[in-house]
Each structure stands twice: as C-alpha cells, then as structure tokens.
Amino acid sequence: MTPNTHDQLLKKKQVEQMLAEHGIFVTAQRRIIAEALFARNQHITADQLLDLVNKNGTKVSKATIYNSLGLFADKGLVREIHINASKTFYDSNASRHHHFYNVDTGDLIDMKERLVPLFLQSDLPDGTVMETADVVIRVRNQSP
C-alpha cells in the first residue's frame, strides 16, 4: 500500500494545476505549502502554516513560507487580512468575501456575500483602480 491514496494524488494534481494556471513555477516546497494551505478554506498565520507543513516530517524553511505566501498573494491565490500590528491572517479562500473578527475570542469568521458593500468604480480616487476591498467588522461578546 503506497502512502498516497487516489484522492490525495488527485488533490496534488489540482494544486499543481492551480499554481501553473496562475503563472507560478511549481517547486517541491511550493507544492507542499500549497497542499497544506489549500486543503480547506482557512484563515491561517504564517507560522501556523509553518507548523502545519512541517508536522509530517517535511521540512520547509520559514523564509520559504513567507516567500510563497507573498507570491501566492501577488498572484491572487490568497488574501492577506491585517487584524492588527501583530496578527496577519492568510485566507486560502481568495474569492470576494469579508469577515467578522471577535476581539474577545480571536475568531475570524466569514461574512455572507449579501452583506458585502457595493462600490462604484467612478467613486474611486481619480486615476486609480480597485485592488481589494478589505472589510473587517470587529465584534465583541455581548456583556452577560
């Protein structure tokens, strides 16, 4: 019995294809990182991802984690979410959606699409085009 099931092989193919389609040269480390990152929709920090990737014997350096996350973000595969000066999440779901952040629990929760604001291109500052719309609604637990 090989360590790779059919499903895992499929997923590996999908991830490679995804990277290639976005003009990202596939390397061993990028494949490992992308497989861990895109295995599910998640909000993860750089060093949570480092731990996750290196949990199973593989060894990827911290620098490569940052390099790859930066590259993936540039190519539009992940979204950076800046909660505060020392908390940056990477969202493996880069499609248009926004978030609730619970300051009491630290939870970052996806917001339903229908709540997303609408912007008109013509309302942007002159000579600019929209890159991303970053929305974080901070909530706290109701007082008891």
Next chain:
Amino acid sequence: MTPNTHDQLLKKKQVEQMLAEHGIFVTAQRRIIAEALFARNQHITADQLLDLVNKNGTKVSKATIYNSLGLFADKGLVREIHINASKTFYDSNASRHHHFYNVDTGDLIDMKERLVPLFLQSDLPDGTVMETADVVIRVRNQSP
C-alpha cells in the same frame, strides 16, 4: 504679546473638555498629545505624532505616546487603521467613515459616507455586538 492667542486658548479648553467628557484624566502629556492630534482631521502614525509633539521643545516619551493613543482608542476618541503588519494609522476623526488606501503612493484618503456598507445587527455572529466596521479599499494607480 503672549504666545497663546485667544483661538489657541479656546482650542486647549475644548481638548480638555473632550478628554474629560470621555472619562480621561487630564494630564500635562495627554493635553499636549491631544492638542497635536486633534488639531485637525488626520491619519498619523505613532512616531509621526511623537515627532510632531516634540517638534516645539516639549518632551513626551514614546511610551506615553503609545499609552495615550491606546487610551484614546479605548475611549473611542481615535480609530486605529491597520494597513499592514508595519503600518498602523491613528485617525483623529473617529466618526463613522472609511478609507481608500493607495498602495502606490501610500495615501490614505477618506471615503464619502454614502459608500459605507450597511449591516444588520441580526447578521452578526450569535451573542456578539458590533464594535467597529473597518473598511479599507485598496487601490493602485492606473497603468499608463
């Protein structure tokens, strides 16, 4: 001729009143910091404010700048805006409004009120109440 004009004295009074109304004990340093910060609507970083405050002979420590900004933010007098891991702005206008951030120029520009999204309390996660709605629309300069 005294160094303080009538207008400046008025402004000083107003600032003290503002702090007191928000339950902030007025101290010499807090008054100096608040006068510089609330002199106009601005988006300013902690050490820009440190420079501004200490420009005219006064001497306030970096720790006090951070302590005061944190206190003012807790009391709802300023808004923190987290652009990225190493760029936090303090907005001296804490009223509800949002921002465009130009990644090419670094400009942070106020957004007109009518573009602000609407949220229904009932759409928040169960058991939570809204604290702030932080919206930053990132734009970049149109390609030439």
Next chain:
DNA sequence: ATCAATTTTAGAACTATTCTAATGCCACGA
C-alpha cells in the same frame, strides 16, 4: 556536463509595539 537563472535556506537584521521597573506627580487625610 555545463551554465545561468531561480529558489531555498539559516540565521541575522530590522522595527513597530509592548513590557519593565524605577521615578515622578498629585490629591487627600491625618
């Protein structure tokens, strides 16, 4: 095999922010 270009890496460097612990300040009551 050789080569140039790109990627990875360990660890150092950087830097915004927070922490520490000593000192200062001030109001109040004895």
Next chain:
DNA sequence: TCGTGGCATTAGAATAGTTCTAAAATTGAT
C-alpha cells in the same frame, strides 16, 4: 504640612512578526 497610595511617565530592554543577506541547492536549457 507631611506622608501615603495610586496613577502616570519614562528610558531602555525585550518581544515578535517580517524582511534581508549571502551562500548553497535546484532547475531547465544548451
């Protein structure tokens, strides 16, 4: 007026997320 308690302020150290450096590894092309 003096002493005490409680904050506030401070210099500088510590922290920690991120970026940088420069050397080694990998890659695909010739």
